[in-house]
Amino acid sequence: xxxxxxxxxxxxxxxxxxxxxxxxxxxxxxxxxxxxxxxxxxxxxxxxxxxxxxxxxxxxxxxxxxxxxxxxxxxxxxxxxxxxxxxxxxxxxxxxxxxxxxxxxxxxxxxxxxxxxxxxxxxxxxxxxxxxxxxxxxxxxxxxxxxxxxxxxxxxxxxxxxxxxxxxxxxxxxxxxxxxxxxxxxxxxxxxxxxxxxxxxxxxxxxxxxxxxxxxxxxxxxxxxxxxxxxxxxxxxxxxxxxxxxxxxxxxxxxxxxxxxxxxxxx
Numbered sequence: 001x002x003x004x005x006x007x008x009x010x011x012x013x014x015x016x017x018x019x020x021x022x023x024x025x026x027x028x029x030x031x032x033x034x035x036x037x038x039x040x041x042x043x044x045x046x047x048x049x050x051x052x053x054x055x056x057x058x059x060x061x062x063x064x065x066x067x068x069x070x071x072x073x074x075x076x077x078x079x080x081x082x083x084x085x086x087x088x089x090x091x092x093x094x095x096x097x098x099x100x101x102x103x104x105x106x107x108x109x110x111x112x113x114x115x116x117x118x119x120x121x122x123x124x125x126x127x128x129x130x131x132x133x134x135x136x137x138x139x140x141x142x143x144x145x146x147x148x149x150x151x152x153x154x155x156x157x158x159x160x161x162x163x164x165x166x167x168x169x170x171x172x173x174x175x176x177x178x179x180x181x182x183x184x185x186x187x188x189x190x191x192x193x194x195x196x197x198x199x200x201x202x203x204x205x206x207x208x209x210x211x212x213x214x215x216x217x218x219x220x221x222x223x224x225x226x227x228x229x230x231x232x233x234x235x236x237x238x239x240x241x242x243x244x245x246x247x248x249x250x251x252x253x254x255x256x257x258x259x260x261x262x263x264x265x266x267x
Contacts, residue, residue, distance in 0.1 A: 009031065014057065018079065038050075058081075118202060120186070120202075122185060124147060138169070139225050142181065158184070158194075165183065165185045165253070210232060225252065244265060245265055250263050
């Protein structure tokens, strides 16, 4: 049996016994390896220590059980956490929120599927940060940035009753592939664009539209937007009948006190 086959067998064993106490020594014995050798191979193949792999899988399954209505107490006992508070701490480390908050969050995260006509926005262009780029950490990139290069009077010339603003990471230059964050209002008239802003055109598309939970301050808003993007990429797309339409653009939309994330999708 190859190393990969052996570790796959161990992973299946873990899944079958996930609600029971499991030790690395037990898994090593099942695989026929010494404890030291098994732990070394397991880590190299999966990228996790045995304990971390089991804990993450238990938390993943626990999250599913919470959504099916099981109580926090029942789930924490089912997956062999010593205490309910210990389960809550581990859950928060993995999901960024308490088990109770997660249940409410997932209920809110059901998107509306709808088409949106093509539109144009007048935007500031913000260069990406130096170094390696992490999309999730740089969502809502406009927050805290300086927009004084355009006067409030000039900016208001772009707006109208019920206007909204968008924020999006785009590659506008097909030659250089430069990545920039564009932020500004959707406009009805493209005849006037203040110096320091430029027009971007978003084509018609079908979107999964996610409502970002409202926040009490800017920091919480930023965190909620990040959590929503993370949920879309790490959970929703993997489990949805829809898939990401890579020929279109995703973006954040800010409408009054409400924030939405538009993810272009196709069957």
